[in-house]
Amino acid sequence: MSTVKPQPRLQKEQIKPSPLFNRGRRRLRYMMKRWQLYVLLSPAVLYLLIFQYYPMYGAQIAFKRYNTMVGIWKSEWIGFEHFIRFFNSYDFWMIMRNTIGLSIYELIVSFPLPIILALSLNYVRKHLFKKSVQMITYAPHFISVVVMVGMLVQFLDPRAGILNALLGLFGVEPINFMAQAGMFKSIYVWSTVWQSTGFACIIYLAALASVDPAQHEAAVVDGATKMQRIWHIDIPSILPIAIILLILNTGQMLNIGYEKVLLMQNPLNLRASEIIDTYVYKVGLTSQAPNFSYATAIGLFKSVVSLFLLLTVNKIAKKTGQSSLW
Structure with missing residues (x-):
């Protein structure tokens, strides 16, 4: 009687996890240990996803003849037709001149x-x-845009305005x-400066508070004047923050906002006050036949130009050895 030899067991090949898997596991373990920090971070991340990234889905109507009855996906694709229409429009150069001129004027002054x-x-x-000066300069920041424009109208009124009463003397x-x-x-610009200077000043005051007092004490011992201390100690300490704010402000050059400009507009100053934001508001919402695709195309063009300005100024700051965003 023959005996059946037992078959040798097949050794299972040991599957080693990939380095990518190990890295992901370590990262997950790191996040679980510090889950409280990620819970605190989650509202900001959700805000960006919902209100900043999700609306990008609708930007595609800039390349379509958008029809609200059929939706975004089924609307007719027309390419760059709305962009060409805006570039060839009669108001294009006037709008760009007003927008850029107002932005540069405000940036230089404010x-x-x-x-x-x-x-x-x-x-x-x-x-x-x-403290009194800080409160007086900071308080206008809390005045709403509507109230601010109402005050301007009252102050500058040709019949009962304070300024005209002083000029009449x-x-x-x-x-x-x-x-x-x-x-x-x-x-x-100057009404905006009056309203925002005190608030913007707080950032620089916080930076100046971090300067080591020993530097000023040594400068005083060496006989340095206040202007020399400002030039050689204070300005270098706030220069990185100033460069970062300048880069951000340059990136927002075309994003003036329509609220204040629209409230200050009237038929007599329209040729100097019509900017991109007010034009988009009018053609996209308040016209008799709102053109959402055309308004979106103009807004997308403004965003692309703003991104280009931001990258350019950031690159220049980096090349010159100054602080940069990245």
């Missing part, structure tokens, strides 16, 4: 003033006076400032 105010307050020794005839197209940019 960017250095908070720095000057912060440097000045940093050397004030009277605590009460310093010197024999000057009443001026309708809000109807002067040439004065629109100055009224907009």
Whole structure:
């Protein structure tokens, strides 16, 4: 009787996990140990996903003849027709000139003033006076846009305005400032400066508070004046923050916003006050036949130009050895 030899057991091949799998497992273990931090981070991430990234889905209507009855996907694809229409429109150069001119004017005026105010307050020794100036310059930030424009209309009214009353004391005839197209940019920019300078100053004051007092003490011992201390100690300490804010402000050059400009507009100053944001608002929402695709194409064009400006200024700052966003 033959005996059946038992078959040798097949050794199972040991499957080693890939390095990518091990890395993912270590990362998951790291996240589980610090899950509280990710819970705190989740609202900001959800906000970005819902309100910043998800709306990009609708940007495709800039390349379509959007029809609300059939939806985004089934609307007719027309390519760059809306962009070409905007570039060839009669108002294109006027809108771009007004938008860029107003942005550059505001950037030149509003960017250095908070720095000057912060440097000045940093050397004030009277605590009460310093806090009073901070409160007076910071308070206008809480005034809403509607109230701000209402105040401007009242102050600049040709009949009962305070400014015209003061000019009347010197024999000057009443001026309708809000109807002067040439004065629109100055009224907009300087009212914005009055409203935002105090708030922007806080960032620079916080940076100046981190400067080591020993540097100022050594400079005083060496006989340095206040202007020399400002130039050689204070300005270099706030320069990285100033460069970052300048890059961000340049990237937002075309994003002026339509609220304040629209409230200040009237038929007499329209040729100087029509900007991209107000034009998009009118053609996309308030016209008799709203053209959502055309308005989206203009908004997408503005976003692409803003991204290009942001990347360019950031690259220049990096090449010159200054602080940059990345």
